[in-house]
Amino acid sequence: MSVLVAIPVLLPLGAAGLSMAFGRFADVQRWLGLLVLGAIVVDATVLLYIADAHAPLVLHLGGWAAPVGIALVADRLAALLLLVSVIVMFAVLLYSIGQRITDYGRGTSSTTFHPIYLVLCAGVSLAYLTGDLFNLFVAFEIMLSASYVLITRRTTANRVRAGMTYTIVSLSSSVLFLTLIGLVYSATGTVNLADLAAETEQLPPALSTALALLMVIVFGVKSAMVPLHFWLPDSYPNAPAPITAIFAALLTKVGIYAMIRTQILVFDRGPSWRLMLVLALATMLVGALGALAQNDLNRLLSFLLVSHIGFMLFGLGVYDVAGLTGVILYIVHHITVQAALFLVSGLVTRYTGTVALSRMGGLVRISPLVAVLFALPALSLAGVPPFSGFVAKLALLQSGVGVGTGWAYVAAAGAVLTSLLTLYAVARVWTRAFWGRTRPPEGDPDPTDELVVGTGDTSRAMVHATGVLVCATVLVAVLGGPLAAVSERAAQDLISGEAYRTAVLEGGGIGG
Structure with missing residues (x-):
């Protein structure tokens, strides 16, 4: 049964090679990608059920036991995030297929997109499932290689510039990550996460703190934490x-996941982490204020993405079961909501021919369905009840107030203020893009309009894929009770660490 843990990594890698071999057969590529992602959804569902009902699943590659060998581990947290992530990847692939057929016709194939997309899926899966630091580095490099190809497709000057910014920052953080791995191995003699938990207890406090802070910096860059966020609004x-x-x-959630996994499993902290609360407050407010200054719809959503990374850092800073439960709920909510909003943005820009809010208007009359598809995730992002954002934010605020420290109260107040600023930002998008009079296309492009927009046509597949993700955001709220229960059990596993360590090091997991 432990072979189920390898499927999310190996299946898309094998399918990527097969997809490239069938590069001239567009429909074969499309169906292959959908079937592979659908199979991984089923596999991740089984992994979550087994991990939650029984014990983590562990696969020791090559038969070499940890900490010497490579271990893939599916515990509650990894399986839950893997399931949500692959569902989103499936919906986005549907949207991509619909967009390409609309723009170029059904018979036009893509040599690179489908194979690279599957490679990206393998990198994301490996990041969630790996049990050691070095293969976490490998996972990030797989994602970097795939994402650079994807971000520079349909090459324009702006995309090359954005791709270079993204790549330079990512490579710099990768060099820092590799340096961190060398330092950790030099100090402890291991890179296995379960084994590191015991080894770091023997380190001098100053060295342990230095390694922990270096990990915060490495994963802070990858998750776009302020002040390491500058690359994201210029790239995405x-x-x-x-x-x-x-x-x-x-991609940013994988960075947050890595930060949570390493900081909680490897290092021992008290009930409140002041530095992380300060960083969370700065990330929330800087991102929200940056969003208010944007005229470009995608840049506005990118700054809101940065802002809401702060909510996840807030829960990590609280550093107890309640806070981590809120973080896990918020990650699940944010994965679905953020994907839905950017897909809606794609529909909006195709209707209007621009990403500049000042040149939009009247979309609620042109396409009421698109207006609904924007309103639901936007209200959820702002935390309006009864949507999923409200459920997750309420859990975080309760945990912050429950800790009772001064910085926790300040961060909780910052979270409330950020939610209000987010509501104002999405209301501004609504009034400019969907409300008001319809603005006819203008002859000269807006100098702030950096996006090369497609044909202006949309297809049912694009709208349906967006609708699937919007429904998923609603479903997160509807299933708030069961999700909160699973998240709480995952948070308890994180805090104690015993189930993870026993499964990896002592063969206590299924397949261990």
Whole structure:
């Protein structure tokens, strides 16, 4: 049964090679990608059920036991995030297929998109499932290689510039990550996460703190934490809508996941982490204020993405079961909501021919359905009840107030203020893009309009894929009770760490 843990990594890699071999057969590529992602959804569902009902599943590659060998581990947290992520990847792939057929016709194939998309799926899956630091580095490099190809497709000057910014920052953080791995191995003699938990207890406090802070910096860059966020608003808005959607939904969350996994499993902290609360407050407010200054719809959503990374850092800063439960709920909510908003943005820009809010208007009369598809995730992002954002934010605020420290109260107040600023930002999009009079296309392009918009036509597949993700955001709220229960059990596993360590090191997991 432990072979189920390898399927999300190996299946898309094998299918990527097969997809490239069938590069001239567009329908074969499309169906292959959908079937592979559908199979991984089923596999991730089984993994979540087994991990939640029984114990983590562990696969020791090559038969070498940890900490010497490579271990893939599916516990509650990894399986839950893997399931949500692959569902989003499936919906975004549907949107991408619909967009390409609309723009180029059904018979036009793509040599690179489908194979690279599957490689990206393998990298995301490996990041969730790996049990050691070095293969976490490998996962990030797989995602970097795939994302650079995806972000520079349909090459324009702006996309090349954005791709270079993204790549330079990512490579710099990768060099820092590799340096961190060398330092950790030098100090402890291991890179296995379960083994590191015991080894770091023997380190001098100053060295342990230095390694922990270096990990915060490395994963802070990858998750766009303020002040390490500057690359994201310059990179994501220039990519095509489905690529921006998948980047916004997953890549920053993988960074947050890595930060949570390493900081909680490897290092021991008290009930409140002041530094993380300060960083969370700065990330929330800087991102929200940056969004208010934007005229470009995609840049506005990118700054809101940065802002809401702060909510996840807030829960990590609280550093107890309640806070981590809120973080896990918020990650699940944010993966679906952020992908849905960027797909809606893609529909909006195709209707209007621009990403500049000042040149939009009247879309609620042109396409009421698109207006609804925007309103639901936007209200959820702002935390309006009864949507999923409200459920997750309420859990975070309760945990912050429950800690009772001064910085926790300040961060909780910052979270409330950020939610109000988010509501104002999405209301501004609504009044400018959907409300008011319809603005006819203008002859000269807006100098702030950096996106190369497609034909202006949309297809049912694009709208239906967006609708699937919007329904998923609503479903997160409807299933708030069961999701909160699973998230709480995952948070308890994180805090204690015993189930993870036993499964990996002592063979206590299924397949261990």
